[in-house]
Amino acid sequence: MLDNIKPKEATSIINSLIGGVVPKIGVQHITVGRSEEINAVVSALEDVKNGHSMVKFWIGDFGSGKSFMLHLLNTVALKQKFVVANADFTPDNRLYSNDGKGVALYSAIMDNVSIQTKPEGGALPTLLEKWIEQVITKTAQENKITLTEIRNEQYLNIIQTNIMKTINELTDVGGFDFGMVVMKYYEGYITGNESLRRNALKWLKGEYRTKTEAKQDLEVREIINDLNYYDMLKNFCKLFVNMGYSGFMVNLDEAINLYKISTSVMREKNYEKILTIYNDCFQGKVANLFINFAGTKEVLENERRGLFSYNALKSRLLTNKFETGELRDFAQPVIRLMPLNHNEIFVLLKKLKAIFDYNYKTDIAISDNEIQLFMEELFNKPGASEFLTPREVIRDFLNILNIIRQNPKADKNKLFGEIEVSDERPDETLLDSIEEL
Numbered sequence: 001m002l003d004n005i006k007p008k009e010a011t012s013i014i015n016s017l018i019g020g021v022v023p024k025i026g027v028q029h030i031t032v033g034r035s036e037e038i039n040a041v042v043s044a045l046e047d048v049k050n051g052h053s054m055v056k057f058w059i060g061d062f063g064s065g066k067s068f069m070l071h072l073l074n075t076v077a078l079k080q081k082f083v084v085a086n087a088d089f090t091p092d093n094r095l096y097s098n099d100g101k102g103v104a105l106y107s108a109i110m111d112n113v114s115i116q117t118k119p120e121g122g123a124l125p126t127l128l129e130k131w132i133e134q135v136i137t138k139t140a141q142e143n144k145i146t147l148t149e150i151r152n153e154q155y156l157n158i159i160q161t162n163i164m165k166t167i168n169e170l171t172d173v174g175g176f177d178f179g180m181v182v183m184k185y186y187e188g189y190i191t192g193n194e195s196l197r198r199n200a201l202k203w204l205k206g207e208y209r210t211k212t213e214a215k216q217d218l219e220v221r222e223i224i225n226d227l228n229y230y231d232m233l234k235n236f237c238k239l240f241v242n243m244g245y246s247g248f249m250v251n252l253d254e255a256i257n258l259y260k261i262s263t264s265v266m267r268e269k270n271y272e273k274i275l276t277i278y279n280d281c282f283q284g285k286v287a288n289l290f291i292n293f294a295g296t297k298e299v300l301e302n303e304r305r306g307l308f309s310y311n312a313l314k315s316r317l318l319t320n321k322f323e324t325g326e327l328r329d330f331a332q333p334v335i336r337l338m339p340l341n342h343n344e345i346f347v348l349l350k351k352l353k354a355i356f357d358y359n360y361k362t363d364i365a366i367s368d369n370e371i372q373l374f375m376e377e378l379f380n381k382p383g384a385s386e387f388l389t390p391r392e393v394i395r396d397f398l399n400i401l402n403i404i405r406q407n408p409k410a411d412k413n414k415l416f417g418e419i420e421v422s423d424e425r426p427d428e429t430l431l432d433s434i435e436e437l
Contacts, residue, residue: 002354005029010359017352018398020391022067024120028075030351033344034065037337040330041073045080045290049246053281053289057307057317059300060337065390066294069337070251073292077249078116082290083127083240084249085109089257095273096266102226103206106233109250110205125201131243132186135162151190160186170238173231177222178204184218206232230277237289247288255295259305271310278316278333300334340390342379346371348390349397356401364404370412374400377416 009026016023031038044054060066074084087093087108094101112121139162140150150159160183167179181203188197199217206224208214214223224232237248261267274293280286300307300317308314317334325338340348349371357363366374378393400415 002351002358003029005355005358007359010355013352013355014359014398017394018402020395022071024071027068027071029355030348031072032348032351033340034069034072036328036330037069037335038072038076040335041076042080045077045082045246045249048082048249048288048290049080051287053284053286055278055281055291055293055333057300057334058292058294058337059297059334061339062296062389064337064339066296066337067253070253070292070294073249073251074114074119077290078114078119081116081244081246082249083113083115083123083245083247084251085113085121086251086253087112088254089252090254091257091260094258094261094270095277096269097226100209100226103224103229105252106224106229107206109233110236115245124205125197127240127243128182128185128201128204129189131239132163132182132189134243135159135166138162156187156190166242167239170242171235173235174222174224174228175235177220178232178235180220181218204232230273234286234289237286241288247290249290249292251292251294253294255293255299259295259299259302264305267305268310271307271313274307275310275312275316278313297336342375345390345393346375348394349375352394352397353401356398356405360405362405364401366401366404366412373413374416 005026009023009029012023013026013030044056048054058066058069060069070086074086077084087105089095089105092101093105093108095105096102110124113124113127114121115123115127117123118126136150136159137147139155139159140147143150143155143158145155149155163183163186164179167182168175171178181200185197185200185204187193188195188200202208203214203218203220203223206229208217208223211221211223214220222228233248233250240248258267258270261270277291281289281291295307298306303309307317319332319334319336322329350368353364353366353371374397375393378396400412403415404410404412
């Protein structure tokens with residue numbers, strides 16, 4: 001049942017799911033019923049590796065596994081040697097804004113950059129240092145000297161020239177300042193100047209708020225802001241590919257927060273930004289970039305404030321009219337996540353029981369029949385067919401395991417009978433009655 005799970009993954013899975021969130025690592029150990037979606041992603045990653053770019057929209061009801069799917073994409077992409085980053089849309093993180101909310105999204109993305117050896121994020125310094133080491137090695141080979149000699153101060157200028165030259169070849173917009181800051185990072189890295197290295201990283205992550213401060217610390221004229229952050233993401237994508245990575249995957253969850261933007265003009269500007277990214281990716285204006293959005297059906301289809309309220313997006317995101325529940329098309333931009341069936345939920349709960357036992361070094365006495373009894377109790381509750389989500393089923397099951405672990409004499413049947421089903425969904429329909437500001 002358990003296939004090479006690490007203790008750290010088991011703890012992350014149990015703690016996160018009890019808290020009602022998706023674990024950052026180890027999701028592959030609790031994947032059920034998503035093989036077709038995964039196969040489609042593996043095929044799409046192959047295209048992106050070969051220089052194409054792609055945008056996917058993962059659409060499903062609240063609690064249907066959208067965030068889980070994005071975390072699973074991470075795991076698959078990291079194995080395929082992609083650089084991966086995740087961020088959530090929030091009231092303060094958007095694609096378009098004129099008050100710092102766009103660059104806040106960019107900063108969240110860059111904070112969460114992951115590679116296979118650092119799957120939990122924070123990999124940007126590692127990547128920069130790896131790239132700098134590659135430039136140093138190449139410069140040493142070109143000058144026919146050893147790696148020890150190239151680190152002498154007399155070669156500093158040659159290496160900086162090569163850093164700038166490579167970045168100028170890679171970047172289109174904002175390349176000069178981007179290159180200058182990477183050179184500062186190199187200088188801090190090679191001389192052990194931690195403050196310079198930290199300031200360069202701060203600039204690259206979009207954390208400077210004023211040009212004056214950036215000029216003072218790094219002698220550059222520009223900063224990353226709401227208007228240019230998307231160009232910087234594309235620059236990083238090219239840099240990662242230049243280093244030998246397959247591409248850059250960015251996962252953006254909680255698209256409900258774009259739908260919730262109260263002013264129609266601002267909401268439309270955000271949808272326009274999605275359209276720009278979509279067109280760039282599918283028209284070949286950018287290479288090796290894979291962007292995923294996750295949202296509910298309402299976020300996609302609501303004609304008044306969803307993506308379908310923006311006609312240019314609606315025409316691109318309409319579902320293949322020949323698709324049915326049985327005949328699925330996973331090549332289209334929108335992938336609808338169907339709820340897990342009862343058999344799949346049963347398999348999932350069995351996996352969770354095994355991981356729970358492994359994590360706590362226990363052997364909770366719950367048989368397969370009792371897992372089925374738990375499910376029957378839950379699915380026969382009033383409101384279950386309308387409100388019950390995998391998230392709630394998992395949390396209730398793990399909570400019961402925790403009670404039994406700590407109170408071995410607890411009556412399982414009594415615990416099963418005490419389960420209640422509540423509506424955890426956010427009321428998106430209420431937004432439709434809010435007057436436009």
